Amino acid sequence: MKKILFISNSYGEDATRYLYGVARAKREKIKVMTLYIGGCSLQHHYRNMMGDTAAYACFVNGMATGLHVSIKQALLSDEWSDVVLQQCSPLSGQYETYQPYLTALSDYVHKLVPHATQHLQMTWSFAEGCPRFARTPFAGRAEMIPAVRDAYARAAADIGVRTVPALDAMCKMYDVIGPDTYRDGYHCNLGSARYMLACLWFMVLYGRDVAENGFCDFDTDVSAQDKLLAERCARESLTENGYAVDREG
Template structure:
């Protein structure tokens, strides 16, 4: 297998998702180029506006690290013969179906034009923590379950409309939240670091593991990578917590037929 090239057109949630993906793949001997196009809070509507203006506003993040390079979506799409191109809705709009259209159709058609050989996927984002102070949590009545159910419906509808597979990160996050040591409502650890972005170790690992299972069809339970990050220096990784995450990732990615 040659180098596998993965492009995410997203925001801070795809930044979380791609942080460990290159390293997880490397642990199984797979060479990857993982690029995230980053604008904080960027919605599907804004992505499409940026395409129309050919705006060079996206920070180019490579293999989980930021760079000083800024590009347009067109530049990034034309840079490589991508194997996978993945996008998502901004978290605050994730459960509001009407915010997806017509922008997601336009965006994915544009991806097809610029990268016709790439497999297009949709990244299902996740609900905020139960006590999140995010300004837009009020849209979901400050209710995690309500936000989760609404985003599930919106992403499922969009994936069906586009005819693409979905990476079920939101489903995995919600499942892991029912397991110790991540039962936050009972005093356990939150998967979020600030009420909505993922924990630098466990949350980001969960997302990358989910992408890995779906994209590569490999069993994360057999992958021995232990996350290391400069954002949580000195924190000892709980291997039992990682095992819980891996088991949930593997179960969700397989039982719901998300593998490509």
């Protein structure tokens, strides 16, 4: 059974909303916990870790629990197979904002759950013209995307883990449906984009293709065509980044 903990923010919430349901639709057992503080940076996570602050809203299997926990409480609450870290989106293209916080967080995770596999989930660019670009050094997608890709590659090398290419998947969907990929210019839409990230994570965790699953419990309407698009974007993003996906799975 996979047990995955995201130490994250709203982008982690986007990635995990449907992961439990997709895994169950593929007849896999999974537990998904997401620690949420809106816009939380690695520096903020680090400060919460050092202060053992119970500041995180706790989501389990994509649903709010109403509980607030600390990073330590979450890490010790179960035998996690996987733990996910990420930078907040406005800072994600600036490598200097990752350290020394990422290494300290990774070391702390390893100390408390030494057998867990750690991952870095790449954050994604905003839609072109989104006002959020004003919070970054970048004028638009053409500048932000390569900067985010480079920063995550360097950060992953620092702690010896792989990046999960959510950036690439979001770019692929954006190339097809444009701004509709987002609900507000920077968060995933509530249907196909969130589903795409769930598919991405399912294939990372299990190495199996997500195709032909019966999941349909979306928060908004998702057409059969958009569901297939989401699966294709997730699959291609992984195979293009060296992940093995068993098409017979």
